[in-house]
Amino acid sequence: MLAEIISGNEISQDIRTELKLEVQKLKEKGIVPGLGVILVGDDPASRSYVTAKERDCEEVGIYSDDNRLPETTSEADLLALVEKMNNDPKIHGILVQLPVPKHIDSDKVLNAISPEKDVDGFHPINVGRMVTGQEAFLPCTPNGVLEMLKRKGLETSGKKVVVVGRSNIVGKPVANLLLGRGKNANATVTICHTGTADLKAETLQADIIIAAAGQPNMIKADMVREGAIVIDVGVNRIEDSSKKSGFRLCGDVEFDTVKEKASYITPVPGGVGPMTRTMLLFNIVKSAKKHNGVK
Numbered sequence: 001m002l003a004e005i006i007s008g009n010e011i012s013q014d015i016r017t018e019l020k021l022e023v024q025k026l027k028e029k030g031i032v033p034g035l036g037v038i039l040v041g042d043d044p045a046s047r048s049y050v051t052a053k054e055r056d057c058e059e060v061g062i063y064s065d066d067n068r069l070p071e072t073t074s075e076a077d078l079l080a081l082v083e084k085m086n087n088d089p090k091i092h093g094i095l096v097q098l099p100v101p102k103h104i105d106s107d108k109v110l111n112a113i114s115p116e117k118d119v120d121g122f123h124p125i126n127v128g129r130m131v132t133g134q135e136a137f138l139p140c141t142p143n144g145v146l147e148m149l150k151r152k153g154l155e156t157s158g159k160k161v162v163v164v165g166r167s168n169i170v171g172k173p174v175a176n177l178l179l180g181r182g183k184n185a186n187a188t189v190t191i192c193h194t195g196t197a198d199l200k201a202e203t204l205q206a207d208i209i210i211a212a213a214g215q216p217n218m219i220k221a222d223m224v225r226e227g228a229i230v231i232d233v234g235v236n237r238i239e240d241s242s243k244k245s246g247f248r249l250c251g252d253v254e255f256d257t258v259k260e261k262a263s264y265i266t267p268v269p270g271g272v273g274p275m276t277r278t279m280l281l282f283n284i285v286k287s288a289k290k291h292n293g294v295k
């Protein structure tokens with residue numbers, strides 16, 4: 001079997017087109033969705049992530065309030081800025097780019113963001129709401145994975161899903177969402193990690209594999225059942241002297257061999273990555289609507 005490639009770029013573009021229209025309609029009502037962005041320090045990777053997120057906002061018409069603070073910013077000053085944004089009616093989502101410098105407690109800062117503006121979905125209140133099936137801001141990568149499956153018309157209900165990875169930002173929340181009762185969830189979920197005795201025995205049982213371990217090419221063809229759906233969340237840099245940068249990106253799945261066996265597969269780059277960025281925009285628009293009582 002040769003897998004159909006699920007293009008995160010194409011699905012993202014469709015969602016962005018829908019969001020653009022929604023933002024236009026909100027603007028006609030005098031509502032401009034706004035994102036407050038805070039970057040502390042000068043880490044080049046963080047700078048480029050923030051710039052990309054702001055460009056995404058601009059593309060769909062979301063206003064972004066850019067705050068780039070020096071490395072020496074105190075925790076108190078950062079908390080004060082978060083509090084100011086919590087109370088600013090022009091701001092519907094707050095994004096503190098991680099990592100923050102070592103002298104700042106990142107949990108303290110993330111927990112200071114109002115759960116009603118927590119568009120990353122990392123606040124314990126939103127995590128609790130998500131786990132208990134209440135209305136919540138869903139974390140962008142896990143929600144992006146579900147949205148991809150949904151838009152591709154791929155059923156999860158009744159399917160056996162194996163998630164490789166148990167982090168708080170990907171593995172655990174994606175497993176939790178798939179465990180939900182909704183039509184686009186309702187799966188039987190196994191979560192694997194470094195303590196799993198026989199990973200291959202688990203992945204071979206899966207109708208859907210979600211790889212989020214951060215280990216380049218670790219999911220090989222002999223770990224995948226014929227016809228399984230394979231979602232690759234991993235983004236890893238591996239040395240490649242033929243590239244100007246000296247590296248290339250690869251996922252957690254050995255794409256070239258697994259695509260011969262799977263029914264659907266996501267590429268890296270161009271798979272889950274663009275979905276993550278797009279679901280952030282989705283959450284900002286959702287928050288702007290909620291804050292203004294728009295259905």
Ligand code: NDP
Binds near residue numbers: 168
């Ligand atoms: P973490 O390092 O926080 O978690 C990795 C998880 O994978 C851990 O639970 C770890 O187990 C498990 N793991 C690692 N090696 C193995 C192994 N050999 N066998 C079984 N389990 C293993 O990573 P994140 O969840 O933050 O990210 C995972 C990947 O996804 C990374 O490549 C990251 O760059 C990427 N990512 C991509 C995003 C996107 O938008 N596409 C967004 C976020 C992340 P244990 O708990 O036992 O240590």
